[in-house]
Amino acid sequence: MEVPDQRVSAATFADLALPLFDQLYNFAHWLTQDRHEAEDLVQETYAKALRGFSGFQPGTNFRAWMFRILRNSFLTSRTGLKAMIPLEEDAHETIASNDPSPEIALVEQANRELVREALSEISIPFREILLLCDVEEMSYGEIAEVLAIPQGTVMSRLHRARKALRARLLAKAPGGVNAV
């Protein structure tokens, strides 16, 4: 959602920010894993964004800006401080994977709940990048903006996140990994 220069003055903050409410709440709930904390986080995000709206640079990505505020607010919250474990980024990560794939089994089982459980169990840095990429359908550029990391790191972290999710899914598949 890019806001062209000439429309910034005319557009009210509410017009731009309210359509993002559901997405922000979903993302906040995934991060906090708690309804009340998610509500507080979204509320704090809107309050901060409204205060800083005059400083929002026209022509930049408003959605990425909002998600970044939410994520930064989460990082400084009590839950966020505990949950965010610094990741060791590995630029030379082997992209190819030889793990047995659980996806087909998942499709066959049509067990969405399993994916949800796996998502909630992986670390927050992995969870958030998967949510931004696959749920919010953000480009690597937008994700880099939200997470304040280079695009190359987005690619490698995304790969590691998917690998971690696969590992969780395999562990949850009936009969364990070997059964998949």
Next chain:
Amino acid sequence: MPCEVWRGKLDAYVDGELSLPESNALAGHLRGCVGCAAEALERVQLKRSVALAGKRYEPSTDFRSSIAKSLTQKSERRLGFFWKILVVPALLTLLFVVGLNFYLGRAKAERQHVYSELADLHVATLASTTPVDVVSTDRHTVKPWFEGKIPFTFNLPELQGTDFSLVGGRVTYLSQVSGAHLIYRIRKHEISVFIFPERNATSTSISGPVQERSFNFEDWTQNGLRYFVVGDVGPNDMERIGKLLRDAK
């Protein structure tokens, strides 16, 4: 290109982040490589599963209403603030400018009317066979002549040592108000000096010498009287006669 390299691009491929040529090249490889195609399919399925599973939490109606209400109120407050700091002053300025223009326009029209009237009086008087009713170069003769004829008195300057001379005076009227019309001469040019009560003459002040139909005008207010000087002499002479009149005791 070995499969390892192609598989390294699969994430970017399913995320739609490859350039068109790269994407086409990888698609071409997938059509011919069963292993990579299976890997690509698995990643697409995982991505779809995450997309579906990730859309999980919905805000409560109460929370949605609370945020929407809060934002709307804040926007309105901001709009109110915007009105206060920008729009209201802008409207006041506009009102002031319109008012000022109206006032200035009206003042200009009034001023033009006065100039026109005085220029007419000046020309008509000079064209008359009896331009003045009291003919005298002596201010002590002319000034007393007006007593009882106009509702005010005034001082006339001593002209000794100047190249101005008093021709005489007459009673005149401007907008149905009586006043004094004095005629001075300098180098064969006649200058009219009109004196009216201030409140009746015109509320418009003329700042500095102005021209109307090639006549020069000087105007000032002094001791409740409004003085107008009209003549075809240069601005210097107009200013000199003006100063003599202002300094008159």
